[in-house]
Amino acid sequence: MDVVIFLIFAIIAVACAINVVVQTHPISSAISLVGVMGSLAVIYLLLGAEFIAAAQVIVYAGAIMVLFVFVIMLLNAGAEATKGRAPMAHLLGPPLLAAFLGILAFVVRRLFPREYTAHFGGFTHGTAKDVGRALFTTYLLPFEAASVLILIAIIGAVVLARKEMD
Amino acid sequence: MGSVPISWFLTLSAVLFALGVAGFLFRRSIITVFMSIELMLNAVNLSFVTFSYQLKKVDGHLFSFFVMVVAAAEAAVGLAIILTVFRNRKTLNIDDVSSMKD
């Protein structure tokens, strides 16, 4: 059961991720990326990370990607021109990426043999309560730093997106 | 009721990351490049959550939470920059936004 669910959503995630890369229109890429995020949220649930799964959908799919779609619609961004891309990247890119992926997969296989498995319900400390407790005790300083970062980002966005730049 | 090997999660994460790198390198639209970065961040989040499961500790969740916070801040500023670039240059092609290079 767990394997089936994992495989279904892993395949959806990879298919959507491929779609993100190959679609020429930004809005199709954005919708595919939402698909990746949704299926990752299900995989997080499988790993017992219920709070992170909810945050993934609320923050990533519900806020960040809506912002992307909004900007794409606002700029009326059309399909990307396929001409004029660097030929070197096309020739060298895919083999290099495949090699990189192969090395990563090999390392993962060596570090995590088949005995290490995960099943639904194997880890139940990913609730909102546990995450909140860790956030406000162990990770209090990063939390405050993150809030300052967000404040800076808000100010930066407001300054950058102003109509007049004088 | 089989269990899923941990390595599968990490491989999925690696595949998503590689696809993000591919999008980052091959695409020419600023917005799509930016979305590829988000894809890579998502892939990394998956590894954090997987490690958290393997170590039976909640810390990995906190890391991915902070990644989300930073991604949100980054999206806000990044999209504002994209808006400004588009307003000044009337293009979203990164090859045309290279006047700092030469």
Place this chain on the structure above:
Amino acid sequence: MDSFIVISVVKAVVVFGALLTALAYLQWVERKVIAHIQVRPGPYRVGPHGLLQPVADIVKLITKEDLSPPFVNKTLYLAAPFLAMTLALMSICVIPFGPAIRVGGVQTWMQLTDLNIGVLFVLAVSSIGVYGIALAGWSSNNKYALLGSLRSSAQMISYELPLSLAIASPLLLSNTLSLRLLVDSQAGGAWRWNALRGPFPQIFAFVIFLIAAFAECNRVPFDLPEAENELVAGFHTEYSSMKFASFFMSEYANMITVSCMATLLFLGGWDAPWPARYGSSLVPTVLLAGAGLMALYHGIHPWRRRDRYSLPAAGAVFLLAAAVFLLPAVQSWLMPLFWFGAKVGSILFAFMWVRGTLPRLRYDQLMGFAWKYLFPAAMLNLLLTGFLVAWGS
């Protein structure tokens, strides 16, 4: 395991049947309410008091020609209404309507499923609900539709912040994210509801939640995405037939969801406002019997000829319903449903009342209101609640 699946399927069928019927009739109720506010009868021709109007509407919408204009982005154009509808109906899965009941020897909750993160689930589903509208406007290849969906996405992102902050403060009092436990923590009467109980009554959060919910559902006075005098029909300009109907139904489904959420978060869910030993279980009987007696009285002194037969019949139905509420066998599950329905119904009535009363805001007023007033108010409320809860414990 098998019985679990059977029970779940039965519950899903019952809940979705009831929900879809409620959606169809909510539209009739709304037309009637607006009509009476504007001193006109409203739908009157199809069936008694226009009661069969929803059926006629459904037949009309199904048999209409299903246009799909040229130069639209086909995939997204077709996916958008489907997405809007699915996401609008999804939240109902976690909404509890009542306590555990026993039907034919089977103990079950009046809820499809209870999640530890029920509140977050509803928030998540509602936060991706904006894609239906955004994609509909974008894929239609129409400037009015695009403007409507742009407005809608900006509005929904902005109003989601006060909405989430308003949800957070009652959660501080109840100390749980599960909707079932949320109601349990408010049991025992109106003074225990989150809207009224100490250390800091969440009445402000309730008002902020309702205002933000109006905006999230694209309802008057925040229905800028479909402002007909500026944008023709906004994001669904190019949609016809059942595709149009699914946007319409998703709006009503969203209204029902936020009303349920307001009831669960602030108004104690299915709990009666005062305990049964002081007679709260007699309220539906008294109300229905009063309505029945009034109908009988008007049947004896009729205004029109046909009232002599129709009103006594209606009165008899009301009296029968009043008697049903007195049966101890059904009281255990009918009473929670009555109170839940009454609270949700009152909030839905407020939606319609506001629609009949208030004019539409201007776009800059809309955004300014969210960021300058609603968001700081929600923030202040959350801070105060947090301080008082921490101080009290």
